[in-house]
Amino acid sequence: MKTASRFLARPDAGSGITMMLDGAPVTAPPGDTVAAAVLAHSGAAFRRTEKDTPRAAYCIMGVCLRSTVSRTVRAA
Amino acid sequence: MTEADLIIVGAGPAGMAAASTAAEGGAGVLLLDRQSRPGGQAFSGVTVNGDRREFLGKDYLAGRILVDALHNSNIVAEYGASVWRLERGARVVWSQNDVSHISSAPHVLLAGGAQERPTPFPGWTLPGVMSAGAAQLLMKNAGLLPRDAVLAGSGPLLYLLAAQMIDTGARPKALVETQTRLSLLKASRHLPQALLAATTLLKGLRLIRRIRNAGVPGFTGASGFRVRQIADGDLSFSFNARGQEHSFTTPLLLTHQGVVPSTHISRASGVDHVWSDAQSAYQPVTDEWGATNVPGLHIAGDGAGIGGAEAAEAAGRLAAFDILHQLGRLSEDQRNRSAAGPRSALRRAMAIRPFLDAAYAPSRELSEPVGETIVCRCEEVSADEIRKSLIDSAQGPRHIKAATRAGMGPCQGRMCDLTVCGVLASCGADMSAPRARTPINPVRLGELAALAPSQET
Structure with a gap:
């Protein structure tokens, strides 16, 4: 089930890069961090810990390092 | 390997001011920052926001002046550059686009700024x-506005954030503060000194009035924070205030209790650190120019002790003048004369600190958590497990780390070092500054392997 974003829809987001998030296409303006792009569309957990507790992005400044994602495609 | 007179780590207010000052003085500067653009956290995204997002305020937009001054042929700036090792001598090892580089210079300035103090309480690891x-940062860089958020904790940043949210129509659901009337009363003895920073004081009062006028429910002296997930995406945040229990349902709980110096890089580099009672944090020992016990290594800005963006800018210039002097580009007399302006700016900016530090001191409950509250987010170590390891003969942060794995995850203790120290202090145990080690930022194994031949030569 989709968890609504915890942030308001962006009036200035416009269209931009389209990507797949949990099987559905979403768009993000160029320059967004991956974390921002995901948070804009979903309030769900990013991952589960080894003890199976849900976690999402927390600090947005590279301190907690818990919003790490795997990258399969590199920007040109 | 690249050569420069000075390598600056961090392109926030301190690093940017130092870079332009040193470059104008004739020094060759290599400026490294992990973000994709200059600005640091204070001025994050200032280069791309232009005239958009006016709600971020004049102080924020003023950051563009510092960015513009980086256009100097003596400055090479590398962004997306994550420093993961600093060696005496000095060599700086940094990673960019999956490739590591080694740069050397006779002088290094650390301008890594601050991070938020951890705010552990039951449920603080939940999404939301x-x-x-x-x-x-999400407002500055992505235009993301919090939806029906509750703000909780203490510190001036909560007022600024609440006011910015009100201005954008994303009014907070409540502002829940931990500081008590007693802490404000205790802080009031610092008010005469704070009057030197009257403009900052007035700005703060204006923010508080705007929040009140907007009708945001406010609480002070709050305690007993706990949060649980009630429905998909919604949280129930409860606390005690005015002798009553209160509860709010919200998709987003934003917590804060001030900022502390980011000392990971300085602790990994052999710099002496001390505990500051006033700021309840470890900070490196520096002289009036930002010089440390490590030859050739200066630290400026919030990374040397919290003072805010204006203080950081001034401290960056002071460090640059001292480095120019050590490079033989300024006489001692020239250095001292050049320093007069920044030094009085620094004094002005710091005048309000003792008041702020005392008024918004971290709450004991959030600094010395108990029970099942998670202390180390990476390894999921609870406050009880840390207390138990103390009873089982652990002494000091190193033993705690070995016994519980607290601080051994990807963040390397950035999110729990201070809390572990708080728990240690509450148990009367040794709380020396915890060690930090290379690599101080994540680096791919392949990058290390690729570096090996160049290190052998």
């Missing part, structure tokens, strides 16, 4: 709980 600073 974020730091107030995180929300502000």
Whole structure:
């Protein structure tokens, strides 16, 4: 089930890069961090810990390092 | 390997001011920053926001002046550059686009700034709980506005964030503060000195009035924070205030209790650190120019002790003048004369600190958590497990780390070092500054392997 974003829809987001998030296409303006792009569309957990507790992005400044994602495609 | 007179780590207010000052003085500067653009956290995204997002305020937009001054042929700036090792001598090892580089220079200035103090309480690891600073960065860089958020904790950043949210129509659901009337009363003895920073004081009062006028429910002296997930995406945040229990349902709880110096890089580099009672944090020992016990290594800005963006800018210039002097580009007399302006700016900016530090001191409950509250987010170590390891003969942070794995995850203790120290202090145990080690930022194994031949030569 989709968890609504915890942030308001962006009036200035416009269209931009389209990507797949949990099987559905979403768009993000160029320059967004991956974390921002995901948070804009979903309030769900990013991952589960080894003890199976849900976690999402927390600090947005590279301190907690818990919003790490795997990258399969590199920007040109 | 690249050569420069000075390598600056961090392109926030301190690093940017130092870079332009040193470059104008004739020094060759290599400026490294992990973000994709200059600005640091204070001025994050200032180069791309242009005239958009006016709600971020004049102080924020003023950051563009510092960015513009980086256009100097003596400055090579590398962004997306994550420093993961600093060696005496000095060599700086940094990673960019999956490739590591080694740069050397006779002088290094650390301008790594601050991070938010951890705010552990039951449920703080749930999705939907974020730091107030995180929300502000998302506003600055992505235009993301918090939805029906509750703000909780203490510190001026909560007022700034609440006012910015009100201005954008994303009014907070409540502002829940931990500081008590007693702490404000205790802080009032610092008010005469704070009057030197009257403009900052007035700005703060204006923010508080705007929040009140907007009708945001406010609480002070709050305690007993706990949060649980009630429905998909919604959280129930409860606390005690005015002798009553209160509860709010919100998708987003934004917590804060001030910022502390980011000392990971300085602790990994052999710099002496001390505990500051006033700021309840470790900070490196520096002289009036930002010089440390490590030859050739200066630290400026919030990374040397919290003072805010204006203080950081002034401290960056002071460090640059001292480095120019050591490079033989300024006489001692020239250095001292050049320093007069920044030094009085620094004094002005720091005048309000003792008041702020005392009025918004971290709450004991959030600094010395108990029970099942998670202390180390990476390894999921609870406050009880840390207390138990103390009873089982652990002494000091190193033993705690070995016994519980607290601080051994990807963040390397950035999110729990201070809390572990708080728990240690509450148990009367040794709380020396915890060690930090290379690599101080994540680096791919392949990058290390690729570096090996160049290190042998």
